[in-house]
Amino acid sequence: MQPEMATHQHSSHARIACSECHIGPGATWYVRSKLSGAYQVYAVMANKFPRPIPTPVKNLRPAQETCEQCHWPRKFIGNLDRTYDYYQGDETNTPFSVRLILKVGGADSSRGLVGGIHWHVNPGRSIDYIASDESRQTIPWVRVTDAQGNVTEYRTPKFTNEASASTIRKMDCMDCHNRPAHKYESPAKAVNMAMSVGSIDTSLGYVKTNAVYALTQTYATQEEGVKKIASFLTERYPGKRIEGTIAAIQGIFTNNFFPEMKASWKSYPDNIGHKDWPGCFRCHDGNHKTADKKLAIKASDCNTCHTIISQGSGAQLDQLTTGGQEFKHPGGEFDSSCIDCHGGGQ
Numbered sequence: 001m002q003p004e005m006a007t008h009q010h011s012s013h014a015r016i017a018c019s020e021c022h023i024g025p026g027a028t029w030y031v032r033s034k035l036s037g038a039y040q041v042y043a044v045m046a047n048k049f050p051r052p053i054p055t056p057v058k059n060l061r062p063a064q065e066t067c068e069q070c071h072w073p074r075k076f077i078g079n080l081d082r083t084y085d086y087y088q089g090d091e092t093n094t095p096f097s098v099r100l101i102l103k104v105g106g107a108d109s110s111r112g113l114v115g116g117i118h119w120h121v122n123p124g125r126s127i128d129y130i131a132s133d134e135s136r137q138t139i140p141w142v143r144v145t146d147a148q149g150n151v152t153e154y155r156t157p158k159f160t161n162e163a164s165a166s167t168i169r170k171m172d173c174m175d176c177h178n179r180p181a182h183k184y185e186s187p188a189k190a191v192n193m194a195m196s197v198g199s200i201d202t203s204l205g206y207v208k209t210n211a212v213y214a215l216t217q218t219y220a221t222q223e224e225g226v227k228k229i230a231s232f233l234t235e236r237y238p239g240k241r242i243e244g245t246i247a248a249i250q251g252i253f254t255n256n257f258f259p260e261m262k263a264s265w266k267s268y269p270d271n272i273g274h275k276d277w278p279g280c281f282r283c284h285d286g287n288h289k290t291a292d293k294k295l296a297i298k299a300s301d302c303n304t305c306h307t308i309i310s311q312g313s314g315a316q317l318d319q320l321t322t323g324g325q326e327f328k329h330p331g332g333e334f335d336s337s338c339i340d341c342h343g344g345g346q
């Protein structure tokens with residue numbers, strides 16, 4: 001479980017014991033987990049464990065009994081102000097940032113207006129869905145039951161089955177926050193972060209491209225990766241002082257890539273956004289409609305979940321548009337889904 005221990009250590013849950021989420025309080029679950037825990041130890045010893053370890057974890061306790069013991073689902077979170085810093089793949093590593101207001105909102109009317117992203121977890125509402133694949137990346141059917149018992153059913157055109165013939169899952173925290181403790185960062189995201197805090201030297205030509213390239217090569221072991229990253233970069237930047245940059249990229253590699261266990265961002269979907277994995281767009285893709293086709297799950301409007309208040313670089317970032325700006329994509333115009341080009345699933 002080296003990948004899970006390492007990623008846990010770098011998460012906001014580093015101080016939360018594994019058992020708080022994987023076992024939780026209560027005797028019956030404890031016994032069940034102990035049995036499967038013993039099996040896991042046996043499987044590792046006998047070298048039988050599947051690599052990567054498959055997710056979603058089948059016997060994970062429901063969110064109500066783990067996450068919601070510490071996080072109060074009725075909490076009003078409101079708007080979060082987030083800045084994402086990127087660097088492009090050109091010689092000068094042109095910076096580009098997006099500052100957006102994420103409308104997380106709340107789920108209890110006694111605390112604030114119910115709505116926004118946490119609308120899904122309103123205690124009076126139930127959202128159920130069917131996934132047609134093991135990793136829950138394809139969701140062809142969704143049902144919303146409101147506090148008055150009114151039911152709205154959405155489905156994609158291809159899904160013609162009776163819903164009752166499939167396993168129906170009730171949506172909870174983990175359907176969006178499925179990586180609260182084990183986040184395997186994508187190479188682009190981790191390199192952008194290291195460049196923005198200066199641990200990778202942004203004055204080195206093409207360093208964004210070279211760092212991502214070094215991280216995406218196939219290595220048999222972590223040891224091999226660490227060595228080859230150093231020799232590749234030394235060759236690329238003769239005569240330059242790059243010890244710090246090499247160490248930062250090696251650090252990204254050992255914290256997020258585990259070749260021995262075949263664990264990396266590519267093996268574990270992250271459902272929180274929509275850039276690297278389908279995430280929110282599993283349902284919010286414009287393709288999920290009611291039987292009379294009059295109603296679709298909101299999709300086309302980029303302002304549904306967040307508003308971009310500034311973007312670009314330097315002084316451009318001081319020009320705030322509170323009503324929201326259209327996204328100026330650094331990769332040029334596009335008419336497909338983000339994951340078609342940025343996705344980890346490919």
Ligand code: HEC
Nearest residue numbers: 001004005008013016017018021053055056057178181182
């Ligand atoms: C804050 C809650 C939380 C804590 C603490 C936590 N985990 Fe997890 N863990 C999860 C969730 C949620 C998943 C399921 C992810 C999914 O289904 O996509 C998971 C998945 C896993 C997996 C399956 C493989 C993977 O990477 O997804 C293993 C193995 C695992 N955890 C082990 C551990 C160990 C060992 C610790 C302690 C060092 C730990 N977990 C701590 C929530 C937690």
Ligand code: HEC
Nearest residue numbers: 012013016020021063066067068069070071173174177180
């Ligand atoms: C034993 C208590 C506990 C449990 C169980 C727990 N958390 Fe947390 N969670 C915390 C603490 C403590 C923090 C860090 C809060 C801080 O320092 O601001 C946190 C932070 C978070 C954050 C903010 C993350 C960030 O990076 O800022 C999210 C989202 C979250 N938890 C979701 C979950 C989910 C989903 C689960 C269930 C799989 C879960 N938590 C289980 C205690 C817990």
Ligand code: HEC
Nearest residue numbers: 063067068071073077102104117120121172173176177272
């Ligand atoms: C529909 C998807 C979705 C569901 C379901 C959901 N969340 Fe969130 N939540 C988000 C998003 C998106 C954010 C914004 C922060 C981010 O992107 O990481 C957020 C933010 C949060 C934060 C604040 C993090 C911070 O940085 O301040 C906490 C805590 C949290 N959620 C806990 C929960 C808990 C507990 C549940 C279950 C009761 C839950 N969420 C259900 C999508 C969801």
Ligand code: HEC
Nearest residue numbers: 115116117119129142176272279280283296297298304305
């Ligand atoms: C399992 C399907 C599903 C997933 C996954 C999902 N949603 Fe939704 N969401 C819905 C449905 C159904 C509605 C209600 C219909 C509508 O408003 O279009 C909704 C409504 C919303 C709303 C409008 C709430 C309001 O105030 O009316 C927001 C905002 C939203 N979702 C954000 C998100 C975000 C962000 C994510 C990813 C982190 C996400 N959703 C993932 C099914 C889903």
Ligand code: HEC
Nearest residue numbers: 084098272273274275280284299300301302304305306327
């Ligand atoms: C259903 C809700 C929803 C819709 C609709 C939506 N987004 Fe997002 N978007 C999110 C969430 C949630 C995040 C935050 C992910 C995270 O926690 O980092 C996000 C993040 C982003 C980011 C930062 C991405 C990153 O990971 O670096 C950009 C850029 C973005 N969105 C652009 C868009 C554009 C352009 C559109 C319209 C085509 C759009 N979004 C539509 C929910 C949505």
Ligand code: HEC
Nearest residue numbers: 086087088089090188192275330331334336337338340341
């Ligand atoms: C047709 C392919 C394509 C699609 C679809 C696409 N992108 Fe891109 N994206 C690119 C290319 C190419 C670049 C430029 C890469 C560079 O120079 O670093 C880029 C760059 C970016 C960057 C800055 C560089 C970085 O480190 O990430 C962001 C942010 C981004 N895209 C977000 C999005 C979002 C969000 C969506 C969906 C709303 C999206 N893209 C859809 C191809 C695409």
